[in-house]
Amino acid sequence: MSQIEAVRDDAELVSLCLAGRQGAFDGLVSRHHRRIYNMVYRMVGNSEDAADLTQDAFLRAYERLHTFQLDRSFIAWMRAIASNLTIDHLRRRRQPTVSLDERLESGAQHADESPGSSPAEHVVLAEDSRRVLSAVQELPEKQRAVLILRHVEGLKMSEIAQALRMPVGTVKTMLFRGRAAVRKIVGEL
Amino acid sequence: MDCSHVRPLLDEYFEGVLPERRETEVAGHIAACPDCAAELRQIEMVAAALEAVPRVAPAAHLLRTISLRAAELPAPAARRTAAGWRWLALVAAVSMAALALVSYLLPLLVSEGLASEVPLARYAEDGAVVLRSWLTAAPGVLVALWTELAAVSRGCVLAVRAAAPTLGLYAAAEIGILMALVLVLHASRRKRRAPQIMLV
Numbered sequence: 001m002s003q004i005e006a007v008r009d010d011a012e013l014v015s016l017c018l019a020g021r022q023g024a025f026d027g028l029v030s031r032h033h034r035r036i037y038n039m040v041y042r043m044v045g046n047s048e049d050a051a052d053l054t055q056d057a058f059l060r061a062y063e064r065l066h067t068f069q070l071d072r073s074f075i076a077w078m079r080a081i082a083s084n085l086t087i088d089h090l091r092r093r094r095q096p097t098v099s100l101d102e103r104l105e106s107g108a109q110h111a112d113e114s115p116g117s118s119p120a121e122h123v124v125l126a127e128d129s130r131r132v133l134s135a136v137q138e139l140p141e142k143q144r145a146v147l148i149l150r151h152v153e154g155l156k157m158s159e160i161a162q163a164l165r166m167p168v169g170t171v172k173t174m175l176f177r178g179r180a181a182v183r184k185i186v187g188e189l
Numbered sequence: 190m191d192c193s194h195v196r197p198l199l200d201e202y203f204e205g206v207l208p209e210r211r212e213t214e215v216a217g218h219i220a221a222c223p224d225c226a227a228e229l230r231q232i233e234m235v236a237a238a239l240e241a242v243p244r245v246a247p248a249a250h251l252l253r254t255i256s257l258r259a260a261e262l263p264a265p266a267a268r269r270t271a272a273g274w275r276w277l278a279l280v281a282a283v284s285m286a287a288l289a290l291v292s293y294l295l296p297l298l299v300s301e302g303l304a305s306e307v308p309l310a311r312y313a314e315d316g317a318v319v320l321r322s323w324l325t326a327a328p329g330v331l332v333a334l335w336t337e338l339a340a341v342s343r344g345c346v347l348a349v350r351a352a353a354p355t356l357g358l359y360a361a362a363e364i365g366i367l368m369a370l371v372l373v374l375h376a377s378r379r380k381r382r383a384p385q386i387m388l389v
Contacts, residue, residue: 065265132238151239
């Protein structure tokens, strides 16, 4: 086991990276890229943009690594960078995203992470989840981000407020309105 | 509580952020009201459906791509030094620009009666008084400091005694220059992609 692999703590990897160990950054990416990719994928609805934005987020983090506070959570920092980049991306695009259904039906490049799952299982989402996720794609970008961070990432409202740099009251409003909009789009579940 | 009061509170009830007393009231209503209970179930279903979304795996090459792209960039520790120099350069540029502007404007201000020439000897004698009045009147110490420096650079014969319009002019010019430089710097950082232009 290499020294990098043996390091258990993100802050330690950041310190090693700042000391000139490129491999330490690879260690951070290796640990967290799937999670960041998943979050971004839920927000943009397609794998190409999700991969590009995940890459941009990690490179942005690399550029600003010296600003990272070692007593903070690295994944929370990454989430904030990635979600804000994604919101900017969606705002620039301002058009409906490629249908998540379409993507899932095509089955390309998506796989459930659980080991041993069959190719068919890779692309099968629970029907409710699929409908709700498709409805989320129709929401305004910030509402979309708030819903994903709350229910997919499981963040508290205060954590979302910190990540998206908005007041907790705004997060609450967006969350409630977002859920109401999704219910309206989806209809009865 | 009736339905019209409970419905707007269902999201907060679901999130568990209602005050305890209100939460008890809402819970009591839901237990007795099938419509509100159904409404709450819909909220729960949306949340549960999102929480149940299976994770997807990124393309296998993503990790490698990020690693290669990062390796092309200057090391973060090196960039810390570069960032420090960039800020120092920015401060120096702003200071120089402000000094140049003040040096250029002072004669104009004198000719317009907004400032007056003070002989060197008198400036030296009254300097403390002049400076104190500046510090009192000016929005910040730097304005007075730059004025004093400009006077020195021009042969030590000018000091400014005045006046709100003069201060406003200086402040506006300095803020304008500062904002322009910050915007240029910000724009160049946003556009920057290639590693060779990342170092200042």
